[in-house]
Amino acid sequence: MSIKINSKYLENYALGFAKKVCDQYFSSKQYMTGTEILKLTDSKQVNFFVIKSLFEAWHVELEKLKSNPFFDYRDNSVHQALNEFMNVLSRSIKIDRGNFEPLLGEAVAFSVILALDPLSFFRGEIDKSSGSSVNDFLKGNEKYYKWNHSLIANLIDRAGISQSADAYKQALRLNFEQQKDQLTRPEDYLAELKNIFHLDLDILFEKVAEKAEGPIIEESAQTKEEALVEEDLMAEAVVKQEVVEPENVDNSLVEEIQETIQSPEKDEERFEEESIPNIPSQYKVASAAKLIDPLQAWEKFESEQYSVMKGSVGELSENVGINQRFMFTKELFDGNPDLMKHALKSIDQCDSFMSAITLINERYVGELDWDKNSEAVEEFLQLVFRKFDQRG
Template sequence: MNDKINLNYLENYAHAFSEKVCSEYFGTKKYMSGQEIIQLTPSTQVNFMVIKALFEKWNEELDKLKSNPFFDYKDMAVAEALKEFMNVLSRAIKIENHHFRPLMEIAVIDTVLLAIDPLLYFWGEIEKSKEENPLKHLKASKKYIKWHTKLLAELIEKGGQEESEIYKNTLNDLYQKMLNELEPAQNLLASLNQVLPIDWNALIQSEAEEATVAAMPEVKEEVLDSNEEESEEKIDDLPISHTEPEDDDKESPTAPVIEERKSTPPSGGTIDPALAWARFESEQSGLLKGPIESLEDGVAINQRFMFTKKLFEGNPDLMGHAFKSIDKCDSFVEAIELINDRYVVKLNWDHDSEEVIEFLHLVYRKFDEK
């Protein structure tokens, strides 16, 4: 592909989308329930991406619980009790504004990625399974994915019990075969325009364009006719199923200006840590600006794919080792010195590339309070 997603614009769009939705909803209410999430926006897929995030949060907590060595969580009675407990929790979802906004932002990013680049999105879903067989995770995710369902179903069927690398190869083969059958991204994302119009000229950039721009110009854009049905389902149990949306005629307002982060990478043979720190510190706050405990925790699925492919020669193990090594550093300066020594020169990194800027910003977030 000669075109790619402008990640800076996408992050800022997701932030603005979340701000608009949450400001309208939480202007009169303090909490959001599960049923209200399902009907929150005109995009069924965005709504279910939020539910998917909650489901994954539950699984994370359950994994921590199962790590306790004093109890047998494989016992049938215990397993049934945990399942019932989850069903009870699903009927008692209660989220405040400041907790909900980040979930909404990630849901919008995931929705756009799924629509525009399902190969990248499902690649990320396979990665989430880490060392385990991806089958279980993909089956669970299927209940929340409303687009490109045939591709996902075929992946689950043909992937079998194989490891993640086999699933990735299978995914690539299936994607190439089904490419002409996939629903166009603009059709799928038309419902998002009812909340906040997407500037497609800003979202999709050719590789020849610069990775970042100072600001997006205001553009009047014809929006595809679309609207998604309100769900009448109840959240009795997670996972939740839902029907695909149907179209009707609706025209969106003019797209507002969405400013992007402006960052200039260091230049020269190696990266100057002082200059890099100063430039990232002067940036405007964005979706992924906050501090993180580890690079693994902070990296988004689209970044994981981009870093692996562009910076680490398609080797996820090499990237994983880099993350662990950088996390062990005591300062940003030490981390940049390690990056210079092991990766910048040896792997011929381009300082002006989007992927290097994103990677350095991730490292900055790791050390920005130290």
């Protein structure tokens, strides 16, 4: 069985959850601090996903700083100074409601995804490690995964697994197949959220039989021989339970996180900025019947209420809501958020609606087997329509 998530309901639920919690907290306080985030809700998973987002945002800013060509950020004294700077910032987290509420909403939505579809969630996390060591990425983020943690725990420091993302995904899939009957039921995890803000599980998801072409998010093609080799590697691998010493710094927030999860770290937090994936040099060519007709699409949206909205969107990546992000990533971009981001950036470079649809047809419709009549494609094209004020 597979899980199909009602993405629109999920978005509304996440926003409602965040509003209720923020109404209660900010009724008497103006700012949220780091230590208060850890205790904000009864769901440890939600709390830690908020912290994860904060440190990822910090790392993105740090990478921008390091891109300055005039200074050597590899110098040891600079490295130590940056560590101290990070510690000072972690003790000084101070967020107003306007900036905190969206973070909390995202944390709730990602928690729901992790509970309902852990295989897809962790595949997405592995994709985020593009350009860096998958093992280092998972090791640096392991403490934030409170639900379905067993699926990735023994993949860290595992002998016999190569550093490629595909190898980790294969090992993850085998873990899931072996453990799926012992995993905590999604309903049990979601009960933590339901106790805070009403959650209708019947509306949120439904179990559907997998079709012949595979689960909702396709796994990479794998031969029987490759599967057997991977199973042998997993059987022979020794699971290392490494206990490392905490960093000797004065960092109250990090220390509290360490005490909560009982898994102190050895070095600085490592977060790798999401990189744009490599797009294949050759694309699968879609049949003419499957291609999107740009003239027909433009006329359709112009004849509807969206006509007044054309040219109203700036950067596409900044105008994708939580609901759309989940829908587009899962249903159009094979569960790969980086691929979606690359697509949006590529479309932003187009000078007209016609050229954007041409790019979409050439790169994605055939390669990712889009159904041009699906709800996801319809909503994606609406967003692209709003990007341009001329057809071209």
